[in-house]
Amino acid sequence: MKIQQMAFMLIAVTLFFVIAGLFILVINFSGVKQSAKLIDEENALTLVSKIADSPEFSCGNAFDQPLTSCIDTDKVMALENHIQDYRNFWGISGLQIAWVYPNNSTLANTSCTTGNYPACGKITLIPTSNGTGVPNFVNLCRREIDNNSIPYNQCDLGKVIVVYNG
Amino acid sequence: MLNRKQKRGFLQIPFSWLFAIIVGAIIIFFAIYAAVKLIGTETTVSTAQTGSQISVLLNPLETSFGQEQVTTLSIPVESLLSNNCDNAGNFGSQQIVVSQMSGGKWTDTNIAPTSHNKYIFSNDSVEGKNFYLFSKPLELPFKVSDLIYLTSANDNYCFVSAPQPVQAELSNLKQGNVFTANCPSNSINVCFSQASKCDIVVNQNQLSVTKDGQTMYYETDALMYGAIFSSPDVYECQVQRLMERVNKLSMIYSDKENIISVKGCPVDTSLSADLLNIGQAATSVKTSADLINIASASDNADGENNMTSCRLW
Numbered sequence: 001m002k003i004q005q006m007a008f009m010l011i012a013v014t015l016f017f018v019i020a021g022l023f024i025l026v027i028n029f030s031g032v033k034q035s036a037k038l039i040d041e042e043n044a045l046t047l048v049s050k051i052a053d054s055p056e057f058s059c060g061n062a063f064d065q066p067l068t069s070c071i072d073t074d075k076v077m078a079l080e081n082h083i084q085d086y087r088n089f090w091g092i093s094g095l096q097i098a099w100v101y102p103n104n105s106t107l108a109n110t111s112c113t114t115g116n117y118p119a120c121g122k123i124t125l126i127p128t129s130n131g132t133g134v135p136n137f138v139n140l141c142r143r144e145i146d147n148n149s150i151p152y153n154q155c156d157l158g159k160v161i162v163v164y165n166g
Numbered sequence: 167m168l169n170r171k172q173k174r175g176f177l178q179i180p181f182s183w184l185f186a187i188i189v190g191a192i193i194i195f196f197a198i199y200a201a202v203k204l205i206g207t208e209t210t211v212s213t214a215q216t217g218s219q220i221s222v223l224l225n226p227l228e229t230s231f232g233q234e235q236v237t238t239l240s241i242p243v244e245s246l247l248s249n250n251c252d253n254a255g256n257f258g259s260q261q262i263v264v265s266q267m268s269g270g271k272w273t274d275t276n277i278a279p280t281s282h283n284k285y286i287f288s289n290d291s292v293e294g295k296n297f298y299l300f301s302k303p304l305e306l307p308f309k310v311s312d313l314i315y316l317t318s319a320n321d322n323y324c325f326v327s328a329p330q331p332v333q334a335e336l337s338n339l340k341q342g343n344v345f346t347a348n349c350p351s352n353s354i355n356v357c358f359s360q361a362s363k364c365d366i367v368v369n370q371n372q373l374s375v376t377k378d379g380q381t382m383y384y385e386t387d388a389l390m391y392g393a394i395f396s397s398p399d400v401y402e403c404q405v406q407r408l409m410e411r412v413n414k415l416s417m418i419y420s421d422k423e424n425i426i427s428v429k430g431c432p433v434d435t436s437l438s439a440d441l442l443n444i445g446q447a448a449t450s451v452k453t454s455a456d457l458i459n460i461a462s463a464s465d466n467a468d469g470e471n472n473m474t475s476c477r478l479w
Contacts, residue, residue, distance in 0.1 A: 002182050010189050017193075021200060028204075032211055039218045046225035054283070055309040055415055062477045078421035085256045085414060089282045114425075143476055145430040151476055 037165075041132070044164040047090060048136040051160055056086070063141050063153045070139040071097060071160065076125070077117050083125050094128030094163025099140060101157040118142060118154075131163040209266070209273045216241060216264040217278040224284055227301040227314055236341045238319075239297040246272050247316065248291045249396075251403035256414075257282045258407035262316075285404050286314045287396035294318035298341050304388040306444075306460060307468030308419065308479040310412050313388050313404075315395040317343055323394070324349030327359040329370070332387065356394055366394055373458075383454040385461050393454075402454055409448040412460070416445035419478045431476035440467035441478075 051057060052069050056079050059070035076097060079086070099108075099121055112120035140158035143151050220239065227235055243266050250261040259280045265272040296319035301312045317323070325336060325346045333346045345353065357364035367376045368390065375382050375393035382393040382401050393401050420441050423433045443463035450459060471477050 003185055006182060006186055007189075010186075010193070014193055017197065025204075028208075035211075035215055036218075039215070039222060042219075042222045043225065046222055050225055055311065055411075056418065058309065060309060060479045062479055064477075072422075074425050075418060075422045077425055078418045081421050082414060082418060089257060091279075091281060091283075117425075143426050143429065143431050149430060151431045 040164045041134075043091060044132075044134045044162045047092065048134045048160060048162040051090070051095075051162065052136075052138045057160075059139070059141050063143075063155070067139060067141065067155075069137075070141055070155070071158070073097070073118065073123065073140050073142045076123055077112065077114065080112075080114075080123065080125060087126070090162075092126065092162050093131045093165050094133070094161070095126040096122055096124045096133075096161045096163075097138075097140065097158060098122040098161065099156055099158045100137070118144075126163075128163050131165050133161045133163045135159045135161045209268055210277055213264045213266055213273060214277040214279075216245070216266075217262055220247075220262050220264070221279045221281050221284070224281075224286075224299070224314060227299060227312055234300065234302045234335065234339060236298060236300045236339050238342075239299055241266075241295055241297075243267060244293070244295055246291050246293050247288070247297065249286055249288045249316070249400050250278070251286075251400050251407070253403050253406040253410070255282075257410050258403070260284050260286055260407075262286065283311070284314060285311055285408060286316050287392040287401065287404060288316035289395075290397045290400060292316060292318045292321075294320045298343055300339060300341055300391075302388045302391060304386060304408065306385065306412055307464045307471065308415060310408055310415060313392055315391055317395055319343055322350050322353040324353035324355050326355055326357045326361055326364070328356075329358060332358075335387075368394065383457050385457045385464075389454075389457070405451065405454045405457065409451040409460075412448040413445045416441045416448065420445075422478055426476050433476055433478060434470050434474050437467060437470040437474065437478070440470060443467075 052071050057071045057076060059067040059072045062072055062075075063070075104121065107119060108121040110116065110120045110122070112118070112123045137157065137159050139155050141153055141155040144154045145151055223237075223239065227237065241264075245267075246265040248263040248265065250263055252259045252261075259282050261278040261280050263278040267273075298315075298317050298319060300315045300317075302315075303312050304310045319342060322343045322345060325332065325344065326349075328336070328346055336344050336346055349355075354365045355361075355363055356366045356368065358368050358370065365377070368374075369376070373384050373390075375384065375390065377393070378398060380398040382398055384390045384393050389405070392404065396404070420438065423438060423441070427433060440463050444460060444467060447456075447460040447463050450456060471479060
């Protein structure tokens with residue numbers, strides 16, 4: 001009888017500690033998930049402010065003078081042909097560039113292709129249907145030719161949106 | 167004649183006590199085992215988080231227009247940062263594995279975030295609490311990436327007889343562990359001319375750096391610093407990764423040339439040929455000694471790009 005009581009007591013104590021341990025583990029791992037989400041968010045925030053200086057996007061000296069926070073859209077259209085190679089390159093789940101001003105409302109939702117560029121409103125490099133977007137304003141510059149066949153720089157206001165899982 | 171009681175053992179422990187002791191011992195064993203495992207998991211999580219945060223901290227080191235940048239990284243406990251470089255895949259990958267001192271030994275964890283867009287030049291492992299990160303863009307002839315040089319604040323580098331531009335650049339950086347004059351006695355000596363007590367020798371005629379008995383070759387100052395601050399195996403791996411990116415960028419510039427040509431903004435045809443040469447030369451680089459193949463194509467392309475009315479970069 002005494003052994004039976006003790007056995008029940010021991011089982012109860014063991015169960016208590018197992019349940020308490022599992023509770024601690026759940027709280028612990030929810031903290032880890034939260035940290036991972038926070039790190040993804042920080043990555044997106046720091047990346048979006050600097051992605052315009054990345055060589056795949058930056059204007060460099062292509063527009064007669066060095067331009068900062070400037071994305072060369074001619075180069076981005078060229079990058080679109082090679083985007084499969086860059087799929088996991090920046091560690092983000094989505095990437096889009098959109099024109100803000102001058103804003104042609106009829107073109108705003110038109111995605112750029114080699115056929116319609118530059119008569120379009122956005123370039124979706126890495127498409128995604130979910131996640132959180134972090135935008136940053138940038139200059140969007142390209143080369144154009146005037147009626148006298150003289151090349152000139154066309155720079156507009158745009159934004160780059162980096163999407164992370166969160 | 168001994169009676170029944172006298173026949174029993176010296177220790178007369180009731181069975182209920184014996185049962186309690188055995189089961190109690192098993193419970194305590196499992197509790198200790200679980201606690202040790204939990205501490206191990208916590209340590210792994212902590213080092214992985216530190217590794218991820220370091221990776222995030224490197225994003226702002228992206229430079230524009232040749233602006234070198236220095237930043238410091240402080241970790242609350244003595245840490246060992248291991249630089250794992252892998253050149254497999256499209257752009258290769260980079261991991262900084264953080265090990266922290268626990269119970270008198272380094273925690274052994276291989277969990278670290280992988281980044282494909284960073285090129286960190288350092289020794290195989292760097293130890294300390296405070297670290298310096300210095301970044302400089304590599305241009306061959308277009309910007310390829312920002313190279314990040316990671317050193318421990320415990321290691322002082324003394325640049326002996328460095329050429330004036332290098333001295334000026336390093337002095338402007340004001341990086342606490344890099345000296346061009348009045349070097350501390352325990353410094354790692356980086357010699358640009360024949361001298362005694364050289365740990366690292368830079369030969370500017372051959373464009374080579376000799377370190378740990380091995381010779382690494384470079385093009386541009388950005389790769390020279392890479393060879394100075396990193397282990398030969400890390401350097402060779404990063405060069406391979408950079409060449410993969412040069413190849414991809416040359417293809418992107420080739421496509422950009424087509425896009426602007428259609429608009430009526432023609433680019434010199436010899437520039438197209440040079441871009442093709444740069445891509446081929448980058449693909450053929452197996453070791454840093456092959457970097458010389460890319461140099462002439464790079465110089466030609468840069469000259470032609472500067473002369474054309476529709477520049478590619």
